Structures are given as C-alpha cells and as structure tokens.
Amino acid sequence: MSGILILAEHRRGTLRDATLEAIGAAGTLKAALGGPVTVLVIAADPAPLAKAVSVGAVDEVITVARPDAATYEPHVYEAVLRSVIAQRSPALVLMPHGVDSFSLAPAVAIGEGLGFATDVFGVAVEDGQVVATRAGYNEKVFVEIDFPGRTGVLLTLRGGSFAPETAPASPAVSAIDAGDGTARSKHLDWRDPPATGGIDIPGSPFILSIGRGVGDEANVAQFLELADGLGATLGCSRPIADNGWLPKARQVGQSGQLAAKCNLYIAMGISGSVQHQWGMKHVENIVAINKDPEASIFTIARYGIVGDMLEIAEELRKQKGIH
Amino acid sequence: MRAPANMAALTGALIARGDAYLALPAYGAEGAEWAQAALARLLLSNARLKLVFAALPFAPPAFLALLAGEDRPAILQRIVRNPATSGATLLRLARQMDDAATRAALAAHAHTPSVALIGLAMNADAAVRAALLRNAGTPALALHALLDHADAAERAALARHPQADADLLRTLLAGGDAVVRAEAVAHPHCPLTQVADACVDADAAIRRRAASNPVLPPSLRQALMGDSDPAVRAEALRLHAEGQDVALTDDGDVRVRRAQARHVAVPEDLAEVLSRDGDVWVRVWLARNPALPAGLIQRLGGDAEARVRHAAGRNPACPADMLATLARDGDEWVRAAVACRPDLPTEALRALEREDGEDVASAVARNPQTREAALRRLARHGQADVRRAVALNPDAPAAALRLLLDDPYPLNRAFAVRHPNLPVADAWGCADDGAPQVRFAVGKRAVTHAAAAGRAARRHLETFPQP
Amino acid sequence: MKILVPVKRVASLDDEFELRDDGRDVDPDFCEFDLNEFDEYALEAAVQIKEAAPEGSVEVVVLTIGPDDADDVLRKALAKGADRAIRVDDAGLEEADRVAIARVIAKVAENEEPGLVLCGAQSADQGNAQTGMSVAALLGWTRAAVVSKLDFAPGAATAQVERELEGGLVECLDVETPAVLTIQLGINTPRYASLRSIKQANAKPIECLTPHDVGLSDAEIGAAGALSRVRRVFVPERGRGEIIAGTPSQQAARLLEIISEVNG
Numbered sequence A: 001m002s003g004i005l006i007l008a009e010h011r012r013g014t015l016r017d018a019t020l021e022a023i024g025a026a027g028t029l030k031a032a033l034g035g036p037v038t039v040l041v042i043a044a045d046p047a048p049l050a051k052a053v054s055v056g057a058v059d060e061v062i063t064v065a066r067p068d069a070a071t072y073e074p075h076v077y078e079a080v081l082r083s084v085i086a087q088r089s090p091a092l093v094l095m096p097h098g099v100d101s102f103s104l105a106p107a108v109a110i111g112e113g114l115g116f117a118t119d120v121f122g123v124a125v126e127d128g129q130v131v132a133t134r135a136g137y138n139e140k141v142f143v144e145i146d147f148p149g150r151t152g153v154l155l156t157l158r159g160g161s162f163a164p165e166t167a168p169a170s171p172a173v174s175a176i177d178a179g180d181g182t183a184r185s186k187h188l189d190w191r192d193p194p195a196t197g198g199i200d201i202p203g204s205p206f207i208l209s210i211g212r213g214v215g216d217e218a219n220v221a222q223f224l225e226l227a228d229g230l231g232a233t234l235g236c237s238r239p240i241a242d243n244g245w246l247p248k249a250r251q252v253g254q255s256g257q258l259a260a261k262c263n264l265y266i267a268m269g270i271s272g273s274v275q276h277q278w279g280m281k282h283v284e285n286i287v288a289i290n291k292d293p294e295a296s297i298f299t300i301a302r303y304g305i306v307g308d309m310l311e312i313a314e315e316l317r318k319q320k321g322i323h
Numbered sequence B: 001m002r003a004p005a006n007m008a009a010l011t012g013a014l015i016a017r018g019d020a021y022l023a024l025p026a027y028g029a030e031g032a033e034w035a036q037a038a039l040a041r042l043l044l045s046n047a048r049l050k051l052v053f054a055a056l057p058f059a060p061p062a063f064l065a066l067l068a069g070e071d072r073p074a075i076l077q078r079i080v081r082n083p084a085t086s087g088a089t090l091l092r093l094a095r096q097m098d099d100a101a102t103r104a105a106l107a108a109h110a111h112t113p114s115v116a117l118i119g120l121a122m123n124a125d126a127a128v129r130a131a132l133l134r135n136a137g138t139p140a141l142a143l144h145a146l147l148d149h150a151d152a153a154e155r156a157a158l159a160r161h162p163q164a165d166a167d168l169l170r171t172l173l174a175g176g177d178a179v180v181r182a183e184a185v186a187h188p189h190c191p192l193t194q195v196a197d198a199c200v201d202a203d204a205a206i207r208r209r210a211a212s213n214p215v216l217p218p219s220l221r222q223a224l225m226g227d228s229d230p231a232v233r234a235e236a237l238r239l240h241a242e243g244q245d246v247a248l249t250d251d252g253d254v255r256v257r258r259a260q261a262r263h264v265a266v267p268e269d270l271a272e273v274l275s276r277d278g279d280v281w282v283r284v285w286l287a288r289n290p291a292l293p294a295g296l297i298q299r300l301g302g303d304a305e306a307r308v309r310h311a312a313g314r315n316p317a318c319p320a321d322m323l324a325t326l327a328r329d330g331d332e333w334v335r336a337a338v339a340c341r342p343d344l345p346t347e348a349l350r351a352l353e354r355e356d357g358e359d360v361a362s363a364v365a366r367n368p369q370t371r372e373a374a375l376r377r378l379a380r381h382g383q384a385d386v387r388r389a390v391a392l393n394p395d396a397p398a399a400a401l402r403l404l405l406d407d408p409y410p411l412n413r414a415f416a417v418r419h420p421n422l423p424v425a426d427a428w429g430c431a432d433d434g435a436p437q438v439r440f441a442v443g444k445r446a447v448t449h450a451a452a453a454g455r456a457a458r459r460h461l462e463t464f465p466q467p
Numbered sequence C: 001m002k003i004l005v006p007v008k009r010v011a012s013l014d015d016e017f018e019l020r021d022d023g024r025d026v027d028p029d030f031c032e033f034d035l036n037e038f039d040e041y042a043l044e045a046a047v048q049i050k051e052a053a054p055e056g057s058v059e060v061v062v063l064t065i066g067p068d069d070a071d072d073v074l075r076k077a078l079a080k081g082a083d084r085a086i087r088v089d090d091a092g093l094e095e096a097d098r099v100a101i102a103r104v105i106a107k108v109a110e111n112e113e114p115g116l117v118l119c120g121a122q123s124a125d126q127g128n129a130q131t132g133m134s135v136a137a138l139l140g141w142t143r144a145a146v147v148s149k150l151d152f153a154p155g156a157a158t159a160q161v162e163r164e165l166e167g168g169l170v171e172c173l174d175v176e177t178p179a180v181l182t183i184q185l186g187i188n189t190p191r192y193a194s195l196r197s198i199k200q201a202n203a204k205p206i207e208c209l210t211p212h213d214v215g216l217s218d219a220e221i222g223a224a225g226a227l228s229r230v231r232r233v234f235v236p237e238r239g240r241g242e243i244i245a246g247t248p249s250q251q252a253a254r255l256l257e258i259i260s261e262v263n264g
C-alpha cells in the first residue's frame, strides 16, 4: 500500500492542465507517502498523452489503449481505473475536480472502499495518514477531513490550488490491458460555446459592474463611458436593470447572466448579495469598490477599495484620459 | 378577512397569530404600548430569529433597543452594525462592550452620538481610526484628536473629511505632503490663499484638484478654464455654475468637449458644433443635457448611434413629437427610454402598451399614464421583473395590484402589499403568506394604517372636544 | 414510470456565524435553510417529463434525508409539481458523509424502482458533487453528471442528454436507462409555486421512514457507511483580499495597475 496514482484527464486529444497540477501535488506528497508516482492514461491513442504527462516526479506512466475510450466514458474509465487500483493498491489516488471526475470518482471510491473527498485544495500527511482540506458553506469555512480505517484514499483536486508541474522527466512507460467494462453512454458530438456579439456578459473576460451605489440614473452613462475606455463590458446588479437604467442583458447574477469567462470583475457600489455573487463569485480577480467596509462583496474580493465609486470612477477617467 | 382597524385590535390579532414576522412592525408603534410585553415574548421566542432580527435593517429601532438586552454577543454585535439602531441603544452598548470589533462598528455607525465618537477618537486603534475617518458624521474635534498619530494615508483622509475645518486643513497643509495638499485644496473649508496658490502650481494634478473645489471663486475658475492641461480645463468646467459669466469655446481635447457637452450652460452655437462631434460620448452627454434647445435634441434623436438616441429619449426637455418618434425606433432600448415617461404622447404610449419585450414592457408598466387594462395584462406578464414594475408604478390601480397578490414570486407580492393603492383589507388577506418578507410587509401595512387611523381619531377628538 | 428526485435542504450562513461547540460544524442558529437551488432544476426537469407524457403515466417522487424541519423543502417540491414526498429521518445518521447519504437514496430507489433518478449537480452549501453519482454507483446504473439538456420519453431505452463541460463546451450523448443524472442550473426555468399549489401541498402527506425501514443494515448506516470523516471546521484567515488604501487618486492608480497586470 504505497505510491500515488494519478488519472490523466484529457479532452479532444489534449491533456488538461489540471492533470499537471495533480502531478505537482503528488510531487510534494511523494516523500511523505512513499513512491512511486504513477500516471494512468486511458485513451484510444495514449502515446502523445503519455509524453505530455512525463513531467516532474512521475516515475511511471501506464497506458491503456481502448477504442471505446476515444472520448471520456465513465463506465469504461471506472472498470480500467478500478482494475489498476486493485493491482497496485496505491495509498493515494488523485484526479482533477472536474465535470468528468464527478461521474467517475464516487464509483471508484465506493467500489474499491477508498477514503474519499472532493474539491480538495489542501492535502497533508500526518503519521502516514492523509488529511484533506476543502471548503464548505459557500467558501465561508474550511473543513478538514480524515479517513479513519481506510488504507487508500481518493481525492479530487480543485483547479488552481496546486502548482502545475512542467519540468520534463523520463518515466518508464508501459502499456497494459486492464478492465473489461462496457460503455453505457455514447458520445454523439461536441458543441463549442456560441460566438458572441452585442452585449456579452457571459463571454466577456473583463467586466465592470455597477450597483445601486451609482445613486442616480444620470450617473449611469459615465460608467458606460468608463467601461468603454477601460476595454471592459459594463455589467450591473439587478436593481439597476429593474429601474430600466441598463438593459436586462447586462445584469449579472442568478436571474441575469453568469460571468462565465470573466477573469477580472470590478464591482462598484454592489453589496454582494448571494444572488449577485451567483453570477460572479467564481471570477479569479474580483475588485470590490464600496463605501461600506462591511459589505459582503469584500469577503469574496481579491482587492478591495473602501470608497465612493463616483470619486474612484472620476479619478479613473482622469488618469486614463477618458474624461 | 377585514384588517383590524385600530391598533388595540390589530396588536391583539397579531399576538394571537403568533407569527413573529407579521408582528415585528408593531413593536414600539404608537397605540401598541399596552401589548409590548406580549409582543416581546413572541419576538424573542426563537434563537435563530433573534439573530436574524438583530441584523434586519428595517427592524423597528424600539425592538432593537429591546433586543440589546440579550446576552448573546453575536446578537449584540449585529445590533451595533445595524443601520437602524438608535443613538441611545448604541451608547448603551458602547458602555457594555469594549471589544475591538464593537468599537470599530460604533465608530462607523451613522447614529453614534458625537460625544461617543470623540471618546472613541481618544485612544483609537487602526480599525477605529479608519472607521472614524470614513464616518461623515465624525465631528471636527474628533478629527483633531486623530491628527497627532496620523500616518500619510490618514492625513490625506483627514484632509478630505467633510467636517475638517480650516484650522485642521491649515495644520495639514503645513506638513508639506503633496498628496495631503491635493486633497486639502479641493476642500470647501480650505483657506482661500492656499487654493489660489494651488491654481498656479506647476503640478497639473494639484491644479486639477483645486479646480474641483466647489467654492472656487469665479475669477480663479475662469483662469483655470484657460489652463494648458485639458484635464484641468475639463474639471474647471464641470463645477462652473450656470449664470456665471464664462464663455465656453471650441476645444480640441475630447475630455473638455465631453465636459462641455454635459454642461448646463453650453451655448447654443457650441452645442451645435458638439452635436456633430465624432466622439459618441460627446453626443451622448449632449443629448442628455436638459439645457439643450429642442432643435438639437431633435437632431440627436436621429443620431445613427442607438446610445445617443436613448440619451435624447431620457432628456427631460425632449419635445413631445420627438418622444413619439423615438417610441417607434427600431431599437428596443431606445423605445424603452421613452416608454416610462409620463409626458409621452398618448397614442405613442398606447402602441408601446402592446409590446411584450422585457425592457419596453417594464418601462410601460412603470408609466403612470398606462391604462388599467394594459397594467392588468402586464401584471400577468411571463417575466417577473415586468410584473414587479406594475407594483412600482405609483398610480397602479387596485385591480392590477390585486393580481400581483397571487404572483408566484414573493418579492412581487411584498411590493404589491406595500403599495398605497392596494386596500389594506386586501393586504391583510396575505397574512398567511408563505414568505416571511411578505408577512412582514403585511404587518407593516396594517400597523401604518392603524396608526394613521388612531391619529385621525385623536385629531377628531381634539377638534370636537367631548364634554 | 416513476422519476425519483432526491432533494437537499441546504444551509446558507449569515455574514457572521459561530461554530458548534465540538468545532466540527457551524452552529445551526446561524443558518438559513432552503431547498438546494440545483434541485429546483432537477425537479423542474422531472415535472416537465411528466407533463409531456400521457396524463397519469409518470409519477414524480421527491425524497429528502433529514430532520422533520426538512419537510419544508418537500412541501416546496410538492407545490412545484412533485406527486409524492418521502423523508427518511436522520436519527442515527450522525457522521453520515455523501456516500452514506447516497446509500439511503439508493435503497429508496431500489424500493421505488424509478426509470430515472435526477439529482442536483451539487449542493449549494457543501458542493461535493458526489451524492448523485454515488447513488448511481451503488445501484449499478448508468450515470452522467452535469446535464444541461435532457430529452427523455418515459419507457425509452436511452435518453439524449447534453453535459456542460469546462469553458462552456457541450458534449451531446445518448445514455442507457435506467440512469442517474445530475442536473445543472439553467437546464430549464424552474417554476414558482402558485399560492394555490402551496396550499394544496400543505395538505399532502409526507411518508416518513427510518433508515432501517428502507432496508439498510447497521453496517451501512451513518459513520459505518461513510468513506470520510470531518475532523474539524475552521474559519480561514483570509477574510478579505488586499485593501487598497490611500486617496481616491492613489486607489484609482493602483486599480489601473491591477487592470493592466491582469489583462496583460
């Protein structure tokens, strides 16, 4: 019972970065848990992927080539992964916490009787036992989880929590046949997200959103202008759309749009209700500008400015020469 | 189901129902004093609700005063942060709790009495200092107390605090820090000589801040309007009041032109030039400018950019025929701009009443001129936001509001219950609503009604004294 | 045919809250409870299948595992179109993790024999995204996670579904039935319950069972059926990000820096 097994996640022939993060995490745990670090690649044509995972602390790559694994299929993956785990008895199995692993990890953990936790962003080894940390209650608390009586543990790792490993390595690569398993679902097609035009909150990488703090309809236009000048899409909270100050298509939140592709979200004069957060709390870089230092928006912001949005906006315009 | 008409009957009914949300508005209401103890028992019966009510910004201040007698620290901390908490309650809690978080919350609260703020300033930690500097009510005396240990950022904050007096500003300026100076010269209480110096400073940022001083004398403002830096010119223009004798002239810089376009005193010939400006924002600002002559609003209402036409449609001075034209615009957002205007010509409104799109339909629903039949239809619109707009229409008739009482969306029911055109009897019919916010609204409506009835009855007694 | 929709009563926390005395969970006084939002969509999907089928041919059964307060979410589900509600009482379920909860759901599914089980993709409070797929594993049924479109005619051997993957990419696939699917937000527009249907729902019975009633053995209940244990819960030291201090002009200057740092 030792070593770390990582399942490679790939889609449309490309390895997903999250796999490199899992390898990075394994590198930091290898000393405490004991090697080897093994990556399992299940695919119709595993060779190029095997190369892509030959990085960092990886000692061994196992490939399983199956025509029915041209795309991810949970029942096929389950059979293969379980048979590899049964043979190798790793102390820790890692996979990214992603849409594919949702339908795989529970079946493997239950089937093999592994300790199990998902969306984990911290892993420690204490007295040889794995302890995982994840968040609960909408990120408001952290939860430490242990696995009494379990000899192996399966964790799915939250994206962005572990540094990806990219340094090339030369692990042993071996191809095996593993698991029977038959597909019970059939891939038909991919559909890429629709091209965007006009007001596009879901597609915008940079959103500047205004809330009731804007005060008056007469102030709204200057924020359209500011957003324009900064290269941002203007979004808003619901009361702004409800008042008819901006069209509904700009509303971010539960009953509006999801800022799905946003990387920088500046919330001005928005208190941060759950419903608004629904549309934006996942954004990596949130800047909150609010005159109330207690506003809940600050609890999810990476940067906070306690101040008057109109003054800050005015300064931005001046310094950016938008005036 | 009739709503109890007087406060005694109402309070009795509220207590009998045993619903804390419904009863909450009655606590402390005039005429309900006799039942205070029974109300208190009901409102304090549940640990979870005590926490919820302590943080509720529309909880009656008298109830928060009562709740302040609880022991649980989490409840008291919420009361200190609740914007509805009265100064007296805050003072009481200030004497009782001395932890850092409470002190900071007191320092930030708009109702904390001046004496307490001055006391807090005396030996304040960083969080309390920051809160005092942000609290617009912090008196000058407290600001002076903060000066001693102020670091650079705090000195800048002191220089921009609305209660900073000339003495404080003079002391701050004597420190010689450029950032502090930039704040101080924009302050209306700044000594004039210092402002005048700033107007001719070598640093454009300082001149710009001076230009934003709201009490800048006209002669200095005039001088800054000829400044070499466009940002300074634009700023000087922004606060230049109508009627002051300053000529606005053609300017090469887009920032200045945008500021001119917003200016109420933009002269007609300049406006004429600006209305053809290549910069869309110049035209947007101009189109919104209420001082613009009708002819120019007409022209901008025909602009190729929908944003400009929208702005023209929002201009209070937009002439009726232009409103009618914009009501037929191909762009929905432009039509929505005029759809909520009470001065929209009747036929144009009637045509828009038939539209179903969300932006136009919500605007029509808010328009006080919209017909009852149309409002009744919009009260059953597929979009909840459109239906709620009916409840936000100040002239919405009871017949339309009643439909909203069956709205599946609780917020819409709450809005309808609050609407003064909905008879209290109808509102009272929602006392069993599943959503707490609706029941609270019902309680509030009934209490306000009974209190008004009580006042009217007393007035009646005063006018016709009983033998 | 039946469709089983397991629904969860989720907690949202007040801005400030306290932990339970044993430090392993939050003090429930600080929790606001409601039906898991994802489950609203799962329920709506089930009700839409029922409404598209001949009258009376599909029954939507909702199930929750929890204390009697959790009846609220079942009533809400009944008001929104579910036909029957079952609550498995939580007495004896202390220390249950996702898998242990899934064991209860799977047993109920074995008893009810639905053609589909529709769970939420995840819960709004804990968000493990495990429960539904664990149910499928325990039943040995076909599974698909994060379903954003569902076409299914009762009785058909397959369902056509779309899965929403990272970055908005969609995978279209056929899945064999019976199946357990977890449902993504936005798959439909959940209805609001009308006041009348709320009143009717309040009059409907809720079947209340124990874990033993549904056929679980002691070795499967609570901690015994779990694959994990909460050791401790704590409030992270992080609170808020970097506070940008200074005057508005300094704050604006820093903000412009951040914009160019992030946008490259």
Ligand SMILES: Cc1cc2nc3c(=O)[nH]c(=O)nc-3n(C[C@H](O)[C@H](O)[C@H](O)COP(=O)(O)OP(=O)(O)OC[C@H]3O[C@@H](n4cnc5c(N)ncnc54)[C@H](O)[C@@H]3O)c2cc1C
Binding pocket: A210, A211, A212, A213, A214, A236, A237, A238, A239, A240, A251, A252, A253, A254, A255, A256, A257, A268, A269, A270, A271, A272, A273, A274, A275, A276, A289, A290, A291, A292, A295, A307, A308, A309, A310, B411
């Ligand atoms: C079912 C449902 C769905 C909903 N869907 C959505 C949705 O999709 N999107 C959405 O946004 N909301 C939604 N809401 C509404 C939501 O609950 C809040 O009411 C709303 O988000 C509040 O908007 P806000 O933050 O702009 O306003 P407020 O909560 O009023 O906040 C205004 C903030 O501005 C600050 N402020 C005021 N003046 C200034 C100033 N000069 N400078 C800086 N700050 C200032 C204040 O301190 C305050 O924090 C929904 C609600 C429900 C019930």
Ligand SMILES: Cc1cc2nc3c(=O)[nH]c(=O)nc-3n(C[C@H](O)[C@H](O)[C@H](O)COP(=O)(O)OP(=O)(O)OC[C@H]3O[C@@H](n4cnc5c(N)ncnc54)[C@H](O)[C@@H]3O)c2cc1C
Binding pocket: C005, C006, C007, C008, C009, C036, C038, C039, C063, C064, C065, C066, C067, C090, C091, C093, C094, C095, C096, C097, C098, C099, C101, C102, C105, C118, C119, C120, C121, C122, C123, C125, C126, C127, C128, C129, C130, C131, C132, C229, C230
């Ligand atoms: C009685 C009881 C005792 C518990 N004790 C503990 C404990 O000691 N330690 C601990 O860590 N956790 C405990 N829990 C929490 C429990 O492990 C999880 O809340 C639950 O398993 C769901 O996990 P999740 O919220 O991450 O849901 P996810 O895995 O994200 O799945 C969500 C979906 O699963 C379904 N679902 C989830 N929970 C239920 C439910 N209760 N009833 C019906 N359907 C459901 C719904 O369809 C929902 O949309 C307990 C829960 C209960 C009900």
